[in-house]
Amino acid sequence: MPFISQIERQSDYNLVPSTTPIVIDNGASYFRIGWAGETEPRVIFRNIVQRPRHKATGETVTIVGDHDPALLKYFDCTRSGPRSAFDSNVVYQFEIMEYILDFAFDRMGANGSEIDHPVLITECVCNPVQSRSKMAELLFETYGVPSVAFGVDVAFSYKYNQRLGVCDKDGLAICPGFTTTHVIPFIDGEPVYNGSCRTNIGGYHITDYLKQLLSLKYPHHMARFTWEKAEDLKMEHCYIAPDYFSEAQLFQKGAKEAEDKTRCWQLPWIPPPAEEAPSEEEIARKAAIKEKQGQRLREMAEAKRSSRINELENELHDLGFLLQQLEQVEENDIPSFLSETGYVSKQEIEAALAKVTQSLRKAKGEPKGDQAEAEDKADLATSEKFPLINIPDDMLTPEQLKEKRRQLFLKTTSEGRQRAKQKRSESELERERKSQQDEEKRLENPELYLEQLRARYKDLSEKVEQRKRLKTNGNHTNGNNFSGGVGRGERLNAAQRERMRLLTTAAFDRGKGEDTFGARDEDWQLYKLMSKDNDHDDEGLDQDEAEVARISSRLQEIDPTFIPKPAELGTSQPVEVPRLRPLTKEDFQIILGVERFRCPEILFRPNWIGVDQSGLDEMAGVSIRRLPSVGQDVEERLTGSILMTGGSCLFPGISERLVAGIRMIRPCGSPIRVVRALDPVLDAWRGAAAYATASQFQTQTFSKADYYEKGEDWLRQYQLRYTL
Amino acid sequence: MEPEVVNAELVLPTHLSFKRIQMYEKYPKGQSRGRHWKHLKQILQAENYQNYPPDEPNYVNIETPPSMHPCKKICDITGNEAPYFDPRTNLRYANAEVFKLVRSLPNEYVQRYLALRNAAVVLK
Structure with a gap:
């Protein structure tokens, strides 16, 4: 239930006798003003002032209190927010206070040459004398008020409720207000400020x-x-x-x-307009377009293939023809004949022929299974291919020596290739044997086998995880750390730690004793260790990962309940990135x-x-x-x-x-x-209004003459007696 | 001025008959006045409370002392009881779920949460 402002202008100001005091409850949140003896304040508004610029005319205007926000559209409020005269619960900006009092008296209907009524205004407990005297000055000098009294709102509220029998003459008033909370003890109906306390919260x-x-x-x-x-x-x-x-x-x-x-x-x-599902027509149309495009691509590929086959066939034909011709040519004429064709020897032509045949076969889509055979054949003919190797050097001409060296090289490479191939086939055999053993084991006792496999998978995957975590631990940042992994509180992995150690020792160790750095060659190794690209991956991790992948694929084959850990897929993202989804009603709650x-x-x-x-x-x-x-x-x-x-x-x-x-x-x-209290919000004003009607109220006020005569020290001591 | 603004009497008139000194006389336009008021702290300093007997109540000494009870800590995010404290962000948190959130918060938000209990880093 928000409080409502009452800011209608009162019309009966001139009907009220000038002895009737005006009562003001000057609270940090709301300002309430009315006549003594009445039960309700006449004008209530928020104790704020805005000084926006009028958009049309550009002049700065003053707006007091809260108004219909719709009317504020004519004003440019960007440069001035609502301002309050209060710092905590003490009035400290009297320019703003003046605007507020202007507005309040104006709405009370005042239209004479001055405010010819005594004023009772509330203040905070133990108001600093500076604030109190400025307020008195303002009322006397600017508004011509004949006499002023200051009282504490909590006390007025307590007295009001005491009179109505809600509380006794001895008691505690607890007042959580807008900016502060007070507790004031009352003994014999008078507040005891010695025992009061204030917490700055409200x-x-x-x-x-x-x-x-x-x-x-x-x-x-x-x-x-x-x-x-x-x-x-x-x-x-x-x-x-x-x-x-x-x-x-x-x-x-x-x-x-x-x-x-x-x-x-x-x-x-x-809600955004729901997207309609595409109609069947649409789907069919799209499928047709796709089909057409696919057809075109296929046709293009086919055309390309046939042209290539054609080309290769021609080449094959040419080469065959060339070979036939070569056979007819005399031994002596061969070089001159070949120089025209661009080949050097008969072997080269034959090699080219083999190559063309092979690619033709490939183009035609025949299996290339007998490629290995061809290689084998080639290997068998090693001794024929490298005829010079077994002949001692001194029996050869320089040219032949050169040729021999070439052949030696070729031979070693081809031998190496062969060895690798053999190894490959051996390992393949080994693997096959292993998997066969696996299969046998499985058939022997499927349950046990599965169990073992699962255990091993778990073991290994944990190991891999662990190692990955260790490695990346330093790099998980949460936005607080933009430097990427070496900030305060970051845990580094062993390699990074070692690097940091080296860097710090390098930075601080110089200077003591003589500098012998660089005397030995090993010293320079330090820089290599320090450099950032030093942290290489260890081999073991890769092996383990491969093993995990193998086991998981195996498990997937034979165990329908097995689900590979999602962690394998991507551990790098610590927090799930919210997927883009249409906004729903819940997003606006x-x-x-x-x-x-x-x-x-x-x-x-x-x-x-x-x-x-x-x-x-x-x-x-x-x-x-x-x-x-x-x-x-x-x-x-x-x-x-x-x-x-x-x-x-x-x-x-x-x-x-x-x-x-x-x-x-x-x-x-x-x-x-x-x-x-009966009404915790308005009781302070009501209590003050009742208080101001008492005949002895006059004894508690002071006039302008009193104020200037008695001085500030008196004002410091000034305190209202609440029991009249 | 627009008619509805005038009707609502939104704008405070510059001349009010009941005032002896008008606002524009007191604070003439176009004159820079600087700051003509004191903050509460300055006001209190000028009060010279130290010159008065200490048992006399004044604005400063009626303040409540700190609490005698140990302050229970609450989670800065959820408001539940917070047994944990994150040394990296200085935020208190209730459980692992909140911790995950705490670690994913951008620094600006961390500071705003800290500012709620007046613990933010203030650069001067």
């Missing part, structure tokens, strides 16, 4: 906390959480939990009660769960927002302790009549919580009664 902090928490929880809707909206949410939904941690536990466990206590705020959301009681809880635990003072319940104890020793019976009377007033005591559950909290700090058996 409704402002609760609203701000809620606003911040929500905008952190829903960063996409940050713009929605305006101050006014947060204030509304606070007033509507926040409550004080009887025991914070058990209540939070409910929410953590997701209990049924928690679900009932969760509130949901649905932001305006228009603001869920108020723990926040409902977390925010007002700061009244009891100011520590949570970094204010190192005790909370509401302990304040009562502090206040009683501060009183000069009054005796146990007075203390009991104090706790037997505790009045809560001020806007922030409207949270449901606050009185139960206060009773529980105060019971903990008071001696066993002491009476504790906590009551809420």
Whole structure:
């Protein structure tokens, strides 16, 4: 239930006699002004001033209080937010205060040459004298007020409720306000400021906390959480939990009660138009297009293949012809004949022929199985191919020597190739044998085999995981660390640690003793060790990985229940990247769960927002302790009549919580009664209005002459007597 | 001015008959005045409370002392009881799930969470 401003201009100002005081409750959140003796203030508005620029004319104007936001569209408010005259609960900017008083008196209907009424205005407990004197000066000098009285709002509220029988003449007033919380003990109906205490926490902090928490929880809707909206949410939904941690536990466990206590705020959301599934026609059309394209590609490939076959056939034919011709040519003429064709020897032509035949076969799509045979054949003919190798050097001409060296080289390479091939075939045989053994084992005892395989898989995959983790551990960053893995608190792997050690020793070890670095060659190895590309992968990891892959594929073959670990696929991403999906209604819901009681809880635990003072319940104890020793019976009377007033005591559950909290700090058996003021928000004004009607009110005010005569020191001592 | 703005009397008039000194006289336009007010801290300093007896209540000494009870820690994100503390971000957290979130938060958000309890790093 948000408070509503009343800012209609009053018309009966001139009907009120000039002896009737004007009563002002100058609260940090709301400003209330009215006539003494009435039960309701005439004008209420938020205690803020805005000075925006009018868009059309460009002049800076003053707007006091809160108005219809729709009207603010004519003003450029970007450069000036709402400003308050208060720092904490003390008025410190009297220019703003003046605008507010202007507006207030204007709406009260004042139209004479000055404000010809005594003024009773509230202030905070122990208001600094500077603030008090500036306020008095402002009222006297600018508005011509005949006399002024200052009083404390909490005291007025307490007296008002005391008169109505809500609380006794001895008691405690607990007042969680907008910026501060006060506890003031009352003895014989007078406030005892010696025993009062103040914690700098109030409704402002609760609203701000809620606003911040929500905008952190829903960063996409940050713009929605305006101050006014947060204030509304606070007033509507926040409550004080009887025991914070058990209540939070409910929410953590997701209990049924928690679900009932969760509130949901649905932001305006228009569902996007649903995408229609493509019609059958469309599908058919697309399939046809695809088919056509495929056909075209196939045709192109076919054409290319046939042209290549053609080409190769021609070449083959040419080569065959060439060979035939070569046979007919005389031995002596061969070089001259060959020089025309571009080949050097008959063997070369034959080799080219073989090559062309092979590629022709490949092009025609025949199996190339007998390629190996061909190779074998080639190998058999080694001695023919390399005729010069076995002939001693001294029997050869220089040319032949050269040729021999070439042949030697060719031979060694071909032998190496052959050896590799043999090894390959051997290992293949080995593998086959192994898998056969595997198969036999499996057939022998399928259960056991499967079990063993699984165990081995688990073992190995864990090992691989472990090693991977070790390796990448230093590189998991969470955005706080942009330098990539060597920031504070990062754990490095062994190689990186070693590197860092080397770097630091290199940086600090110089200088002591003589520098012999570089005298030995090994010294220079250091740089190699230091360089970043030093950290190479170890072989073992690869082997293990291969083994894991083999076993997992094997398991997949024979075990239908087996699912390979997803970790294998990608461990690099620590957090799942949210997939792009269409926004739903749920994305536009603001869920108020723990926040409902977390925010007002700061009244009891100011520590949570970094204010190192005790909370509401302990304040009562502090206040009683501060009183000069009054005796146990007075203390009991104090706790037997505790009045809560001020806007922030409207949270449901606050009185139960206060009773529980105060019971903990008071001696066993002491009476504790906590009551809420009849109207925690307006009672201060009502109390002040009632007070100002008393005939002795005149004795409590001071005039301009008094003020200038008695000086500042008197003003410091000035204190209202609340019991008249 | 637009008629609805005028009707709502949104704008404070510059001349008010009941004032002895008008705003524009007190603060003439076009004159830079600088700051003409003091912060609360400066006001309190100027009050010279140290010159008065310490048992006399004043704005400063009525402040409540710190709590006598140990402060229970809550998770900065969820508000549940927080047994753990992340030394890298300085955030308190309730369980592993929240920890995962904490570690994925960008630094700006970490600082904003810390600022809620006045523990953010402030560069001066």
